[in-house]
Amino acid sequence: MNKELLIKNGRVIDPANDRDEVCDVLIVDEKFAEVGKIDRQVDNTIDASGMIVSPGLIDIHVHFREPGDEEEETIASGSAAAVAAGFTSVVCMPNTKPPIQDETDVEYIHRKGRQSRKTHVYTMGSVTKDRQGVELAEMGFMAEAGAVGFTDDGSGIQDPSVMLRAMKYGKMFDKVISQHCQDDSYGKGGAMNAGYHATVLGLPGIDNLAEEAMLWRDIQLVKKTNVRYHAQHISTAGSAELIRRAKKLSLPITCEVTPHHLILTDENCYDYDTNFKVNPPLRTAVDIEALKQAVKDGVVDALACDHAPHLQSEKELEFLSAPFGIASLECALSLYVKALIEPGIIDWPSLITMMTIGPAEIIGIDKGSMTIGRQGDITIIDPDAEYIIDTSKWFSKGRNCPYQGWKVKAQVQKTIVGGEIRFQM
Amino acid sequence: MTTKKKSDNFIWRHKHLLGLRDLTAEQISYILDTAQGFEQISTRSVKKAPPLRGKVVVNLFFEDSTRTRNSFALAANRLSADVIEFTKKTSSVSKGETLLDTARNLESMGVDIVVIRHSAGGAPKMLSRSINACVVNAGDGYCEHPTQALLDVFTIRKIKGSLKGLKIAIVGDIAHSRVARSDMWAMTKLGAEVTFVAPPTLIPAEVKKLPVKVSYSLDEVIEKVDVINMLRIQFERLGGNPFPSVREYSHYFGLTAERMKRAKDDIIVMHPGPINRGLEIESEVADGNNSVILEQVKNGLAVRMAVLFLVNQAATTQQ
Amino acid sequence: MKTILNTEQITQAVNDLADKICKEASNGVQVAAIGIRSRGEVLAQRLTHVLTEKLGREVLNGTLDITLYRDDLNSHSADAQPQVRTTEIGFNIDDKLVILVDDVLFTGRSVRAALDALIDLGRPKAIRLAVLVERSGRELPIQADYTGYIADVEPDSHVQVNLIESDGVDQVVIE
Numbered sequence: 051m052n053k054e055l056l057i058k059n060g061r062v063i064d065p066a067n068d069r070d071e072v073c074d075v076l077i078v079d080e081k082f083a084e085v086g087k088i089d090r091q092v093d094n095t096i097d098a099s100g101m102i103v104s105p106g107l108i109d110i111h112v113h114f115r116e117p118g119d120e121e122e123e124t125i126a127s128g129s130a131a132a133v134a135a136g137f138t139s140v141v142c143m144p145n146t147k148p149p150i151q152d153e154t155d156v157e158y159i160h161r162k163g164r165q166s167r168k169t170h171v172y173t174m175g176s177v178t179k180d181r182q183g184v185e186l187a188e189m190g191f192m193a194e195a196g197a198v199g200f201t202d203d204g205s206g207i208q209d210p211s212v213m214l215r216a217m218k219y220g221k222m223f224d225k226v227i228s229q230h231c232q233d234d235s236y237g238k239g240g241a242m243n244a245g246y247h248a249t250v251l252g253l254p255g256i257d258n259l260a261e262e263a264m265l266w267r268d269i270q271l272v273k274k275t276n277v278r279y280h281a282q283h284i285s286t287a288g289s290a291e292l293i294r295r296a297k298k299l300s301l302p303i304t305c306e307v308t309p310h311h312l313i314l315t316d317e318n319c320y321d322y323d324t325n326f327k328v329n330p331p332l333r334t335a336v337d338i339e340a341l342k343q344a345v346k347d348g349v350v351d352a353l354a355c356d357h358a359p360h361l362q363s364e365k366e367l368e369f370l371s372a373p374f375g376i377a378s379l380e381c382a383l384s385l386y387v388k389a390l391i392e393p394g395i396i397d398w399p400s401l402i403t404m405m406t407i408g409p410a411e412i413i414g415i416d417k418g419s420m421t422i423g424r425q426g427d428i429t430i431i432d433p434d435a436e437y438i439i440d441t442s443k444w445f446s447k448g449r450n451c452p453y454q455g456w457k458v459k460a461q462v463q464k465t466i467v468g469g470e471i472r473f474q475m
Numbered sequence: 476m477t478t479k480k481k482s483d484n485f486i487w488r489h490k491h492l493l494g495l496r497d498l499t500a501e502q503i504s505y506i507l508d509t510a511q512g513f514e515q516i517s518t519r520s521v522k523k524a525p526p527l528r529g530k531v532v533v534n535l536f537f538e539d540s541t542r543t544r545n546s547f548a549l550a551a552n553r554l555s556a557d558v559i560e561f562t563k564k565t566s567s568v569s570k571g572e573t574l575l576d577t578a579r580n581l582e583s584m585g586v587d588i589v590v591i592r593h594s595a596g597g598a599p600k601m602l603s604r605s606i607n608a609c610v611v612n613a614g615d616g617y618c619e620h621p622t623q624a625l626l627d628v629f630t631i632r633k634i635k636g637s638l639k640g641l642k643i644a645i646v647g648d649i650a651h652s653r654v655a656r657s658d659m660w661a662m663t664k665l666g667a668e669v670t671f672v673a674p675p676t677l678i679p680a681e682v683k684k685l686p687v688k689v690s691y692s693l694d695e696v697i698e699k700v701d702v703i704n705m706l707r708i709q710f711e712r713l714g715g716n717p718f719p720s721v722r723e724y725s726h727y728f729g730l731t732a733e734r735m736k737r738a739k740d741d742i743i744v745m746h747p748g749p750i751n752r753g754l755e756i757e758s759e760v761a762d763g764n765n766s767v768i769l770e771q772v773k774n775g776l777a778v779r780m781a782v783l784f785l786v787n788q789a790a791t792t793q794q
Numbered sequence: 795m796k797t798i799l800n801t802e803q804i805t806q807a808v809n810d811l812a813d814k815i816c817k818e819a820s821n822g823v824q825v826a827a828i829g830i831r832s833r834g835e836v837l838a839q840r841l842t843h844v845l846t847e848k849l850g851r852e853v854l855n856g857t858l859d860i861t862l863y864r865d866d867l868n869s870h871s872a873d874a875q876p877q878v879r880t881t882e883i884g885f886n887i888d889d890k891l892v893i894l895v896d897d898v899l900f901t902g903r904s905v906r907a908a909l910d911a912l913i914d915l916g917r918p919k920a921i922r923l924a925v926l927v928e929r930s931g932r933e934l935p936i937q938a939d940y941t942g943y944i945a946d947v948e949p950d951s952h953v954q955v956n957l958i959e960s961d962g963v964d965q966v967v968i969e
Contacts, residue, residue, distance in 0.1 A: 246681040250496065252596035252618025252653060255680055322597030366575050366605075368595035370616065486875045512859055512878035521914040524862040554862075781878070784862075788875055791868045 054078050055469050056088060060098030060430065064105055065403040066419030075103060077426035080468040085420050098430050101463060104402045105419050106138025106427025108409040111203075111282060111306060111354035112379060114140075114171075116162060118147025123359040123447045125159065128379070129168035131357075131446035133473040135380045136462035138427035139170040139410075139417055144181075145204035151176040151187040153195035160196060168472050169465075170427075172413065174199045174228060177216045183207045186216055193223035198413040201228035203282060206264050208234055213268065217275040226304075226412055228280040229268055231289070232330065236260035241370050243316040243331040251319060253369060256331050262288040269296045272303055280412055281305040283356050285330035287340030294349045304351040304412050307341050309385035310376050314452065322369040325452040328358070329374035345404070346395050352409040353401075355382040359448025377448025381439045383431065384458035392459070398433065426469040435461035490789040491603040491610040492782050494619035495660040503661055507629050510774075510781035516553055517776055526784055527556035530587040535561045535578070536613070537593045542748055542772070543613050543623070547590045550779035559586070574598060575605050582606050587790070588783060591615070596653075609786040617651045622782055623747055624657030626775040628665055630767055631702055633774070634743060639666035644696045646672040646728055647706030647755055648717075650679045654706060654747045659687055672696050673728065676717035693728050698737050704745040705730050705756045725754055732759045743767055798945055799966035804926070804957075807942030808837065811924050812844040814940045815893060819849060823919060826854035826887060829895040830908050831879055834858075836959045837926055838895035854890065856883030863907035887916040893940075897955035899925040902936035927966055929953055 055077040062085060063070050074088040114128035125142070132140050142159055144150035150159060150173055163171025175192035177200045179185045189200055200220055206229055207213045213229075220227050237256030242248050244255025265281055269292060272279045284290060284305050296303045315334055318326045326332060344350050358375025365372050378385060386405070390396050410418030417427060439456045441449045465473040485505055495503060516524050532551040536544050544560075551558045561581065578589060588609040591599050596616030603610040614620040631638055643662055649655045649671045662669050663686045670688040671678060682689055690696050697703070708724065718724045725731075730744065744756075744766045752758045761768060799807065819825045825845060829838025835857040842855040859879045861867075867876060894908055905923060912921060924940040929947050945953055945968065952969040956962075 244680045246684045249679040249681055249685070250656070252616045252656060257680075322600050363573060366573050368574060368593065368598045368601060370595035370597075484874075485877070486873070509878045512861070512880050515881050516862075519915050524914065525910070526862045526867050784878065788867070792875055 052078050053080070053469060054092045054094060055426070055466070056092035056095045057098050057103055057428065057430065058088075058095055060101045060103035062103045062420070063399050063402050064420040065399050066105070066407040067421060069420075070399050075420060075428065077428075077466070077469040080426055080470070082420050082422050082424050082426050084422070096430070096464065100432070102398060102431040102433050104429045104431060105406040106417065106465070106467065107136045107383065107405045107429045108139040108418055109137050109354050109357070109379065109382065110141040110352055110409040110413055112140045112142055112357040113145070113359065113375070114142045115359065116146065117158065121447075122361055125162035125171060126166040127445060127447050128357070129163060129166040129171060131380045131444060132169040133465040133467065134445050134462065136383055136429035136431065136465050137169055137379070138429065138465060138467045139172060139415065141198055141413060142171060142173040143201065143203045144174050144176045145202070149176045149181050150174070150197070151179060151192070153188070153191040156192050156195035156197045169467060170417070172196070172198045172415070174201050174203070176200065177202045177207060177220075177227065178212065181205065183209055183212055186219060189220050189225070190223060193225050197225065198415060199226040199228050199280070201230065201282065203228065203230045205234070206230050206232040210267055210271070214271050214275070217271055217277040217279070221275060221277045224278070224414070226278045226280045226414070228282050229264070230282050231261045231264040231268065231284070232256070233260045233264040236263060240331070241327060242319050243333050245316055245334060247316045247319060251322070253319075256329070258286040258288055258333065258337075261286055261330055262292060265289050265292050269301065269303065272296070272301050273299075276302060278302045279304075283308045283311065283330055283354065284341070285311045285333050285337060287337045290340045290344035290349060294344065294347070297349060305349070306352040306354040306409075307345060307350050308354060308356045309378055309382055309389060310452070312338060312341055312345075312389035313385060318452065319369070323452070324365045324367065324369055324372035325376065325450050327369060327372055327374055328376045342390065342395050345390060350404065352412055353382075353386055353404045354409065355379055355385075357382075357446070357448070359446055360450045362449055365450045375450060376452060377441075377446055377450050378453065380444045380446050381451070381453055381458065383462060384439070384460050385453065387433075387460040388458055426466065428464075428466040429462060430464040430466070432461050432463050434459065437461055486792065487785045487789050488792065490786050491599070492621055492786055493600050493603060493610065493612050495621045495624055495657050495664070496619065498664070500664045500666075503625070503628070503664055506625055506778070506781055506785065507632060509785060510625070510629055510777045513777040513780040513784070516780065517773070523553050523555060525555045527551065527554040527787060530556045530787060531559065531585055532556045532588045532590060532783065533559040533561055533581050533586045535581070535589050535591045537563055537591070537598075538614070540592055540614070543592065546772070546775045547611075547613060547779050550776055550783055551588075553776075554780055554783060556588070556783070574602065578602050578606050582608055588786060609790050611782060611786060614653055617653045617656070619657045620653040621657050622775065622779050623654050624661040625782070626771055626778040627658055627704065627745060627747075628661045629778050630745065630771050630774045631743060634767070635701070637666070638662060641667040641701045642670070642699055643667045643702040643704065644670045644672050644693075644700045645704045645706065646693060646730070648677045648708055649673045649706070650677045651709060652706050658704060659685065663687070670696055670700070674718055674724075693730075693734065697734050698739070700742065701739065702743045702745065703730065703738070704747070707747065707749065708751055708755055721754055729754065730756045730760050732757055735760050735763070735765070738765075741765070745771060748772070796968045797965055798968055799927075799943060801964040803943075804964050804966065807926055808840050808844060811940045811942050812841060812848055815845060815922070815924065816848050818922070819891060823891045824854065824889075825849070825893060826856060826885065826890045827893045827895055828856040828858050828883060828912070830904055831857060831859045832960060833955050833957055834896040836957045837897060838893075839959075841893070841895055841924065854885050856885070857881065858883065858894075858908055858911055860904060860907040860911050863911045865903060865907065881911070883915060887912065887918045889917070889919045892918040892921045893924050894921055895924050897926050898953050899923070899928045899936075899938050899941075900931050900953070902932045902934035905936050906934050926955060927953055
């Protein structure tokens with residue numbers, strides 16, 4: 051007997067297959083079997099009238115803190131949060147303790163992900179040993195074990211010769227190299243965006259040049275190596291411009307933007323609330339405008355929330371010593387809607403592109419679309435449902451969320467992974 | 476000497492003194508007026524008055540300081556408060572006892588006023604959100620040092636009568652100076668025109684948005700100003716070699732006897748201390764007739780007594 | 795509201811106070827009239843003037859701010875806050891005959907505070923209390939040495955002294 055699941059009457063948005071219409075989706079044996087008008091009776095039927103039916107959402111930039119900081123998040127808690135937020139695939143960053151830097155580490159993440167039975171858990175591997183930016187990590191073994199890319203996220207690779215070597219060597223395995231662009235010589239020790247507010251608050255700043263200088267450098271290296279390169283969480287107008295120009299040259303370069311860099315500015319740091327301390331730092335209204343324009347113009351390939359949970363006690367530290375990071379996975383979709391759809395910058399199909407097929411292509415996985423035969427991952431969204439963000443109800447352990455108490459729109463109703471309902475309201 | 480008549484119905488409602496940025500000119504003047512009433516305590520036979528009797532003041536210093544810590548301790552003692560000294564090196568370990576833990580512990584001991592010095596900007600503000608005691612900022616990172624600025628403007632006002640229209644230069648490491656920031660807020664709110672004088676490497680980002688002028692030349696500024704405040708070059712905070720050498724810095728930005736010759740006769744020379752003699756200021760100038768450096772220290776005591784008195788008054792008013 | 799003293803009567807009362815003080819000060823001791831802020835300050839100035847004439851020698855004058863010595867600093871109401879002003883006594887009070895001057899003697903609490911404040915300034919030969927108006931309602935064992943006028947008032951009524959220097963008019967009223 052085949053296992054069937056039918057989703058009826060939803061607005062099916064599948065950008066990869068150029069589809070945006072009210073119709074039905076049938077999943078048979080965990081895979082997409084049919085999309086269109088389906089009249090036959092199926093025991094397991096979901097009525098999705100008034101809902102958006104999207105390919106399962108993908109976030110290629112999360113920190114689940116395991117191994118090493120399980121008190122902040124685990125792969126189990128993070129995965130539960132992911133499906134509650136509509137994400138059927140996530141990519142963990144390798145800056146754990148110890149970092150993900152060989153095939154055993156990669157397999158560990160995969161195993162923990164499978165055991166959680168929530169979302170698909172992928173991981174990137176470190177580019178360099180212990181993320182020191184000096185010697186290359188075993189990229190080959192990690193790629194074979196299933197790492198979807200490489201990054202030293204948390205810091206940028208400072209030495210250009212190391213970055214060049216990583217690109218050249220990494221090219222053998224055809225995985226993306228992701229960079230947290232930050233040249234420490236422009237902002238080491240900084241706690242927030244270098245600018246008026248940092249001056250008044252008496253906090254050391256991180257100049258926008260820190261990001262842009264490294265991004266510019268990396269673009270030159272891509273020109274030389276033609277390796278697939280991904281700029282993580284770009285935060286400045288200058289970065290958006292650099293990516294825009296690189297794309298005009300048809301370089302294999304992609305980038306992502308976080309919700310906080312589309313919504314919050316350095317002015318939010320005014321009360322020294324450490325929930326606004328994040329890296330790259332919150333920038334200015336001018337940067338937000340430029341990033342939104344970049345999203346509108348298709349310069350941005352993926353939306354990723356850089357979910358970075360921390361202990362409450364750590365966020366109770368002085369702004370200067372508190373760790374960087376915002377936990378926002380569980381409200382990410384609503385934040386994008388607030389930043390991009392409500393002001394009319396883009397429409398739902400564009401948003402879903404950047405949350406499905408866009409990120410899937412960056413990391414090279416067969417997901418993010420409802421193409422027949424692919425794994426049946428679906429997110430059902432009520433686009434008009436309003437709710438209040440309440441971190442105390444989160445599956446994630448992170449409470450370091452500056453959006454607590456915000457009233458937002460668009461709620462995930464059901465999250466289906468491989469034909470199985472893993473979350474429902 | 477006559478006292479300016481204070482408004483009779485003025486009520487001080489700030490149980491914390493975190494910075495001067497958020498205070499109005501009227502509120503700053505009120506602190507200065509109140510401080511006048513405390514000056515005589517230090518000159519009479521019994522140098523003590525009873526208004527904080529039974530209150531506990533803790534000097535919570537996470538950063539080295541002799542002058543400010545002693546000044547606050549003496550001020551509290553003169554108002555009959557009990558003073559606990561609590562000195563601790565800040566730890567960069569992110570998991571462990573936090574500042575808030577420390578403060579909550581102290582509060583359990585019944586502390587009424589916490590005087591805090593911390594290397595992180597915003598630490599006093601954060602503390603004030605989490606405990607019931609009054610919080611007085613004794614310097615946080617390079618954000619603010621309100622009592623230093625209050626004693627600076629108190630000293631100027633005492634000599635000049637008012638700050639309205641005065642031209643004031645603040646010279647030195649503006650970027651890393653909490654004194655410069657607090658001075659700027661206090662002086663400009665009270666009507667003075669402030670010029671920051673420093674090499675561009677020691678000027679903070681987006682200074683254009685601040686209510687000050689900027690000059691890179693002490694020689695151009697020296698002739699025009701009524702007051703000059705020479706900041707201490709703080710080697711421990713500088714980092715990154717912002718000027719090539721002490722010799723070259725002193726040459727361009729040091730207050731030398733030679734430069735003083737071109738200053739107004741009645742220029743007031745200030746320095747928040749401790750002085751690097753021969754670096755930012757020559758001994759001859761620091762000890763000269765125009766220098767009010769020791770006067771500043773004396774006034775600091777009156778200002779800090781006033782601040783401790785007022786925050787406690789606000790705390791008891793709210794009850 | 796009832797006026798109990800007008801300009802002439804106030805002047806007369808100050809004169810009477812001066813006369814009484816002169817008797818005690820006839821031995822040549824140095825006299826200092828110290829007024830309690832704010833209306834005691836004005837009265838002390840007037841008294842100093844009259845005493846100087848009558849004694850034919852210099853009488854010192856000063857002003858005492860008692861705020862720091864008040865016993866209600868930690869229990870004042872939310873809409874009135876005691877304000878600290880300056881104490882202006884430009885001489886050493888040691889061995890002087892200090893005439894402490896206030897407008898109304900009521901509970902005695904201000905005088906208690908003033909005595910503590912004075913003692914912190916030095917050791918006078920003696921301290922005498924001179925008030926323009928004395929009324930009932932003492933809460934402390936304090937009495938005036940020299941009284942200008944004794945007012946017979948209800949416990950809940952208020953005696954208000956207005957003086958030209960501070961209020962633009964000389965009058966004492968019961969409210």
